[in-house]
Amino acid sequence: MTVDEAARVPVVIIGAGPVGVTAALLLARRGVRTLILERHRDVYPLPRAVATDDEVRRILQVAGVGEEFAAIARPANGLRLLDARHRVMAEFRRTEHGHHGYPQTSMFDQPELERLLRDALARHQECELRADVEVVGIEQDGDGPVRVTYRDDDGDHPLWADAVLGCDGANGLTRDAIGAVWEDLRFEERWTVIDVRTRAGVRSWEGVDQVCDPHRPATFMRIGEDRYRWEFRLGDAQRPVRELIAPWLSPSYDGDFEIVREAQYTFRARVADRWRSGRVFLLGDAAHLTPPFVGQGLCAGLRDAYNLTWKLARVLRQGGDERLLDTYESERKPHARYVIRLAVAMGWAMTGGQDDAAALRRGLLAAACRIPGLTAAAGRDLSPPLTAGPLVRRRLGRGLVGTHCPQPWITAGGRRTRLDELLGDSFTILTGTEPPPSLSALAQGLGARALSVHGLGDDGTLAAWLRAGHADAVLLRPDRVVTDIVPAGGHEFTGTAAWAPLLHTTRAPCPTRRPFARLGAECRGGRPGRATAPPHGSPSPSA
Numbered sequence: 295m296t297v298d299e300a301a302r303v304p305v306v307i308i309g310a311g312p313v314g315v316t317a318a319l320l321l322a323r324r325g326v327r328t329l330i331l332e333r334h335r336d337v338y339p340l341p342r343a344v345a346t347d348d349e350v351r352r353i354l355q356v357a358g359v360g361e362e363f364a365a366i367a368r369p370a371n372g373l374r375l376l377d378a379r380h381r382v383m384a385e386f387r388r389t390e391h392g393h394h395g396y397p398q399t400s401m402f403d404q405p406e407l408e409r410l411l412r413d414a415l416a417r418h419q420e421c422e423l424r425a426d427v428e429v430v431g432i433e434q435d436g437d438g439p440v441r442v443t444y445r446d447d448d449g450d451h452p453l454w455a456d457a458v459l460g461c462d463g464a465n466g467l468t469r470d471a472i473g474a475v476w477e478d479l480r481f482e483e484r485w486t487v488i489d490v491r492t493r494a495g496v497r498s499w500e501g502v503d504q505v506c507d508p509h510r511p512a513t514f515m516r517i518g519e520d521r522y523r524w525e526f527r528l529g530d531a532q533r534p535v536r537e538l539i540a541p542w543l544s545p546s547y548d549g550d551f552e553i554v555r556e557a558q559y560t561f562r563a564r565v566a567d568r569w570r571s572g573r574v575f576l577l578g579d580a581a582h583l584t585p586p587f588v589g590q591g592l593c594a595g596l597r598d599a600y601n602l603t604w605k606l607a608r609v610l611r612q613g614g615d616e617r618l619l620d621t622y623e624s625e626r627k628p629h630a631r632y633v634i635r636l637a638v639a640m641g642w643a644m645t646g647g648q649d650d651a652a653a654l655r656r657g658l659l660a661a662a663c664r665i666p667g668l669t670a671a672a673g674r675d676l677s678p679p680l681t682a683g684p685l686v687r688r689r690l691g692r693g694l695v696g697t698h699c700p701q702p703w704i705t706a707g708g709r710r711t712r713l714d715e716l717l718g719d720s721f722t723i724l725t726g727t728e729p730p731p732s733l734s735a736l737a738q739g740l741g742a743r744a745l746s747v748h749g750l751g752d753d754g755t756l757a758a759w760l761r762a763g764h765a766d767a768v769l770l771r772p773d774r775v776v777t778d779i780v781p782a783g784g785h786e787f788t789g790t791a792a793w794a795p796l797l798h799t800t801r802a803p804c805p806t807r808r809p810f811a812r813l814g815a816e817c818r819g820g821r822p823g824r825a826t827a828p829p830h831g832s833p834s835p836s837a
């Protein structure tokens with residue numbers, strides 16, 4: 295293929311939904327230019343996703359929209375399992391102060407999220423959005439750039455991209471283009487989803503209710519001040535909305551409600567068998583589909599974006615090792631599969647399974663709260679640690695490796711801020727003591743910074759976390775996942791031989807822009823984090 299350099303872009307993103315736009319924002323902060331191609335002219339106006347967890351709020355913070363999102367988010371109390379008569383069988387509380395520094399569950403309106411993401415996109419010169427266009431071809435030829443052809447009113451236009459992110463949903467072109475097929479995780483049901491706006495009395499709590507009734511399984515949740523969602527499995531005869539939601543309406547109900555949306559969906563559980571071919575990647579619903587019963591559909595897509603973008607930026611901007619890109623699929627696919635299986639287990643508890651076995655159904659209501667896997671999972675963090683791999687040096691036991699470091703408030707440059715604002719985009723070696731010279735030297739080699747948790751001015755969270763994990767130090771990736779630890783009483787990271795070659799780069803990192811770069815500079819001057827200077831020749835510690 296002859297490459298037209300004038301039509302060459304570092305990264306083409308197909309799809310301007312929340313996953314595509316978040317990926318563009320995350321790449322922009324690392325100085326990577328993106329072109330987003332989107333079929334629709336404007337933001338999709340109807341609500342779909344409604345929940346995020348605290349890990350995903352942290353991702354939105356890094357993407358630069360944390361405060362805007364806070365203004366539209368409503369913390370939720372958690373999840374309850376109800377029986378057919380709406381009696382509470384189990385309640386899984388979520389706290390407002392999760393590990394990542396945010397409420398463990400937040401409700402929101404997807405069109406509002408998409409609008410604020412688009413506004414952020416417009417503020418970044420690295421991002422361009424071309425809407426109302428259709429991608430009609432994706433071709434790769436050896437190691438060269440990927441040829442993407444899109445169509446608009448003027449005809450077909452070729453582009454060449456160093457990488458393509460397929461954020462084009464379940465029915466997009468990218469999955470077929472890389473020859474991926476669905477792995478079926480065995481759940482398929484037709485449900486109706488009803489979004490209502492009302493000021494009338496609705497019997498609700500600040501959270502999600504799952505009605506475990508094999509005859510009439512349902513989900514109900516409060517999304518906003520006057521916004522509610524119901525989901526009902528479609529029966530043989532579809533009943534009118536008012537009749538379906540009547541059990542939730544209080545006696546003072548005066549008929550005032552607006553149906554914002556009523557849509558029928560087939561809930562499916564699927565994972566694409568491959569997420570990458572060369573420099574073409576699948577993210578979000580293009581890579582995985584889940585029933586919504588644990589509120590993790592969009593979360594999984596945003597985790598994809600966060601996991602991939604720092605690696606891609608390292609490869610494209612710093613000459614990072616191409617093998618780094620293999621870890622996107624090897625880390626994200628098992629994680630997505632685990633969460634989908636949880637959602638399927640929840641669906642099974644609600645509906646009595648996919649078959650008609652009467653015996654199963656009879657025992658279900660009482661048993662729902664005693665399914666250990668389900669209740670344990672529903673009650674804890676829905677995001678498991680990453681499985682072992684080159685960038686996750688899990689040895690014996692579970693420990694800290696593969697988990698995220700917590701995000702407390704700290705003091706940096708004389709002001710209170712969240713930890714990630716200080717850490718920026720680089721690798722970090724976080725130590726329980728003053729970093730010994732050996733670790734400082736290692737940090738320099740990685741273009742990382744070495745920080746002692748003492749002096750960060752947090753509330754002791756970080757020191758306690760290291761102690762609980764029997765670690766004197768941890769190596770944090772740019773996405774705050776622990777790659778390796780120095781065990782308590784030890785002197786060095788033990789997996790260096792595995793991850794160090796993968797983290798080698800041939801070029802210095804490029805400086806990042808606000809807000810992290812500014813804070814980093816303040817910290818080097820003001821010492822609150824005792825940052826170690828980056829290696830000579832590196833313009834900033836940010837990768």
Ligand SMILES: O=C(O)/C=C/c1cccc(O)c1
Pocket residue numbers: 344345372373388398399502513515586587588589590672
């Ligand atoms: O477990 C939680 O805190 C939330 C679960 C959830 C969120 C949104 C929709 C659902 O069906 C479940």
